[in-house]
Amino acid sequence: MTQSLTITRPDDWHLHLRDGAMLQTVLPETARHFARAIIMPNLVPPVVNSADAAAYRTRIMAALPADLTFEPLMTLYLTEDTDPEDVAAAHASGLITSVKLYPAGATTNSSSGVRDFDKVRPVLEKMAEIGCPLCVHGEVTDRDIDIFDREAVFIDRVLDPIRRSIPGLRVVMEHITTKNGADYVLANDKDLGATITVQHLIFDRNDMLVGGMRPHYYCLPILKRREHREALRAAAFSGDKRFFLGTDSAPHPTHAKEAECCAAGCFTAPNALSILAQTFEEGGALDKLEGFTSLHGPAFYGLPVNTDTITLTKGDAEVAFPETLPAGDHTVTVFDPGFPLYWRVA
Numbered sequence: 001m002t003q004s005l006t007i008t009r010p011d012d013w014h015l016h017l018r019d020g021a022m023l024q025t026v027l028p029e030t031a032r033h034f035a036r037a038i039i040m041p042n043l044v045p046p047v048v049n050s051a052d053a054a055a056y057r058t059r060i061m062a063a064l065p066a067d068l069t070f071e072p073l074m075t076l077y078l079t080e081d082t083d084p085e086d087v088a089a090a091h092a093s094g095l096i097t098s099v100k101l102y103p104a105g106a107t108t109n110s111s112s113g114v115r116d117f118d119k120v121r122p123v124l125e126k127m128a129e130i131g132c133p134l135c136v137h138g139e140v141t142d143r144d145i146d147i148f149d150r151e152a153v154f155i156d157r158v159l160d161p162i163r164r165s166i167p168g169l170r171v172v173m174e175h176i177t178t179k180n181g182a183d184y185v186l187a188n189d190k191d192l193g194a195t196i197t198v199q200h201l202i203f204d205r206n207d208m209l210v211g212g213m214r215p216h217y218y219c220l221p222i223l224k225r226r227e228h229r230e231a232l233r234a235a236a237f238s239g240d241k242r243f244f245l246g247t248d249s250a251p252h253p254t255h256a257k258e259a260e261c262c263a264a265g266c267f268t269a270p271n272a273l274s275i276l277a278q279t280f281e282e283g284g285a286l287d288k289l290e291g292f293t294s295l296h297g298p299a300f301y302g303l304p305v306n307t308d309t310i311t312l313t314k315g316d317a318e319v320a321f322p323e324t325l326p327a328g329d330h331t332v333t334v335f336d337p338g339f340p341l342y343w344r345v346a
């Protein structure tokens with residue numbers, strides 16, 4: 001028996017496209033299904049000013065196959081040297097959609113991020129004034145704070161004080177991974193949203209660690225306890241507009257994942273929608289999928305909803321995805337949830 005579901009074409013509100021050969025490989029995987037994506041600026045070197053963002057946008061569009069349409073929503077990487085006027089001009093011209101805050105050292109390619117939050121206050125104040133959203137990687141980086149507690153501590157020590165002292169600053173808590181994150185969003189009805197990844201909806205830390213360590217499930221913020229996964233599912237399945245999809249699809253070459261010191265990130269772009277459809281169906285929330293993937297994000301960002309649709313079909317046969325894709329001289333391993341998938345994008 002085939003079941004089918006037609007929804008407004010989704011967007012991805014948190015995506016890593018990388019550059020060069022990797023960009024060529026991964027861009028079609030997203031553009032096949034998603035109309036737009038917020039493009040993370042953590043290249044090496046990072047996308048720190050409007051000239052960088054314009055050049056990166058040009059490289060992305062040049063890598064897009066002719067038969068696909070896709071709109072990259074560019075972001076700037078906030079540093080302690082970011083010029084508020086450059087941000088304002090880039091936002092006013094439509095070149096950028098948001099600015100990304102990485103605490104220095106929090107994740108992949110974040111060494112140019114922020115150490116002293118007071119130094120970026122003028123930029124954040126300007127952003128509040130012009131209505132430019134701030135995308136936040138919400139983890140503290142102190143050696144003394146356990147990696148599983150870093151999101152919760154960030155909310156108390158950094159995020160909440162910033163939001164209180166800069167009223168009107170619109171914030172997206174990127175890839176929330178805890179009940180603390182979901183609860184913080186729920187307690188604030190203005191100027192706050194959160195993205196949730198595929199892997200954090202389906203896995204807890206046992207999936208990554210029990211019976212052997214699975215490097216392809218290692219991402220940041222790290223998978224948490226089951227109770228946190230349950231809170232994220234409840235948030236996504238609730239239909240609450242403050243929660244929307246950011247896959248955080250973050251490709252690394254296979255050798256960098258299967259390494260002594262494994263790189264953080266899951267490459268979920270090829271099967272994100274198959275996994276999500278199945279997960280929402282299992283949660284009895286298939287009717288909430290479209291809001292999560294296609295409606296809540298545009299509402300937060302003040303952008304129009306896509307006018308075209310995609311159709312998801314569920315058949316009896318397992319949907320096959322390639323194990324790896326070639327990326328220049330390397331390969332990139334496609335995220336494998338470890339359970340069979342039956343939904344496909346038609």
Ligand code: NCD
Nearest residue numbers: 016107108219220250264265
């Ligand atoms: C991301 C990457 O590889 O760029 N990795 C990850 O584990 N999510 C960075 C990020 O979003 O934290």
Ligand code: ZN
Nearest residue numbers: 016040248250
């Ligand atoms: Zn990311």
